[in-house]
Amino acid sequence: MNEILLMLQLFTVIPIQKEIPYDRERFTKTAVLLPILGGVIGLVEGGAALLLQMLFGPISSILFILMMDAFLTKGIHLDGLADTCDGLFSGRDRKTMLEIMKDSRLGTFGALSLLFYLLLKAALLLEFDRVMILRLVLLLPVIGRSMMVFGAFRSVYARPHGFGGIYIGKISMLSLVISSGGALLYSSVLLGISGGISWIAALFLIFLMKQRVEKRLGGMTGDVLGAFMEVSQVLFLLVYLLMES
Template identity: 30%
Template sequence: MAKDRARHWRSRSAWLPAACSTKWRRSTRRASPTPTRRWSQRPSVRLLAGAPIALEFLTPLRLRRVQTYDDRTFAEALGWYPLIGLLIGVCMWAMDRALSELLPPVPTAVLLVAFLALASGGLHLDGVADTADGMAVQGDRAERLGVMSEGNTGPAGVMALLLVLMAEWAAIVSLDGSVRAPALIVAPALGRWAVVPVGLLFRPARPRGLGHAMQTAMLPIAAPLATLFGVGAAVALFGLAGVVLVIAATVAALLIASLAARLLEGVTGDVFGAAIEVSQVVVWLSLVAAGMHGWAEPLVG
């Protein structure tokens, strides 16, 4: 019976079309790159690829020769922003320990502020200046956005930069005791986490650009991942007081975003940068106030 069935299929193969008769032959062509592209399009793979992109975008470090970012690339990197902030904070803590053995608190704080500006490539401070210049313009929305996109720093931008830098310096000088080390670590992380509520609650002011990318192409898992790093670090270092720090950073970021959105009918990448800087300062100032009254006792000293 088996021999008759085999003979039957051999006889049928004689009249099958050529395309059908070669269906089961091993192909001699090179493998199609489609499976590789499909693999690279998986959310988990794209999310992991966002880590080096976040490092390149938020710091002057360059891991690759070509840096070309689209909307999806920016969105995938968002989940890693607080982790980059944690790395910057750890570097600040290590630098503070080394400098405190050589210099008094005031010049140490100046060098820490300088390191913080260099570690971000001045990206967020540029956002502070551009946002202040745009909000100071006496004109319509288009004129404000035009001033922000020019890149020239005006009087309002210079004043905003001075205020932010002086606030950072004063806060770092005032940090003392067991609060100082975890404060230096957690503030850069929470500042960079603050882009999450801004991106979720405010629409972009431009149809293109970083602000648009943050809000329209963000992966569903990017915001939870950023929250895991940012909020998780605050709670791990300060316990329940870390929740208060998260609220303080969120309120500061939303306040900046709401003021900008009222004038610009949305937010831009510069507004995100300003929100990061202001939230970071607010976290430090909150810890200074809490340290004065004994309200914040870090779990890790």
């Protein structure tokens, strides 16, 4: 229980009024709990989405949901997406790409990636009815975090030190199976067989991205895991929408 509370303290703005000691080695083992953290976030956002749908139309409610997700998670993963795009699309060598990704300033590619990502995610959600949007709001945070576990599995940390090194290359096979199996089951329960197939398709596409990134950077970083978390949600929505069309 303390592990989940600590993850909420570190990865969200949810006020947890409890002092929990941080142990790096012990925290590494919380990777298996990342989809559960996503489930908690999904429940909070799902409750808010239900209220928003009663007060506003589809466009406004979805925009508020996206804003809430960004603020609730401190924009950590969106920042990872922007930094990853700034680095990978810079066309520089490996060392320079890593330096660009570490730079706190937002570059052109990072800004464009955030703009197009949020527009595409909103547009895809608008393709569904209200009930399906609620299910997706519950599900997407779980999917994204299961892909983070996969991204960190059997990889090398591309930096000498940093927060991403807590998970990258330190995920056990058991943790991967539990987190992936849980996300796959949750997708299938909420959306049926199409949800399960869409999760598998998104996993395959993230696998291809992972191979490409590891070749360019010589490993993974926390920013890339954040990018996987965000991008996998859009990939899932795209596949699921095509299957249901």
